[in-house]
Amino acid sequence: MLKGSCLCGGIGYEIDGDLGPAMICHCSKCRKANGSAFAVNAQVAVSDFRIVRGRELLSEYESSPGVFRTFCQRCASPLYSRRPSMPDAYRLRVGTLDSEVDIRPQAHIFVASKASWDLICDHIPQFAERP
Ligand SMILES: [Zn+2]
Ligand SMILES: [Zn+2]
Incomplete structure (x- = not known):
């Protein structure tokens, strides 16, 4: 089982089963949402994911x-x-995990919209948008 939480610790979650492939997303919306060059996201089955505390702190933005x-x-x-x-x-934000996970990002996506100062220095595949 994997455990994760938000920055303040108010929200905690647990995941049974495995994460899907992790992707490094450079799209403008992930950049804004994270205040950073990219987000690392992995698919998780809703049936494997549960909020264990802080449900009242969850908010959503469309x-x-x-x-x-x-x-x-x-x-x-x-x-x-x-x-x-x-x-x-769900597309989990992998950076919120507290558990160690044995995954490696599989690809960079939405590279066509990355910031000019965002330097990609590895050799995993890059896609202009989605694979
Ligand atoms: Zn929080
Ligand atoms: Zn994105």
Whole structure:
């Protein structure tokens, strides 16, 4: 089982099972949501994911039609995104995990919209948008 939490610790979650492939997303919305060059996101089954504390602190922002970004309303940590059109999966923000995980990012996505100062210095595949 994996455990994770937001910056203030008010929200805690647990995950059974494995994470899907992790992607490094450089899209403008992940940049804004994280205040950084990119976000590292991995798919997780909704049935494997549970909030164990702080449910009352969860808030959502619909950043694109049909894409909801879930965050802590006290500390603003981004936790996952969800799409009602894909009700079985969340896109977890891997940086909020407290458990060590044995995963490696598989690809850079939305490289076409990365910041000019965002230097990619590894050799994993890059995609202009999605693979
Ligand atoms: Zn928090
Ligand atoms: Zn993104």
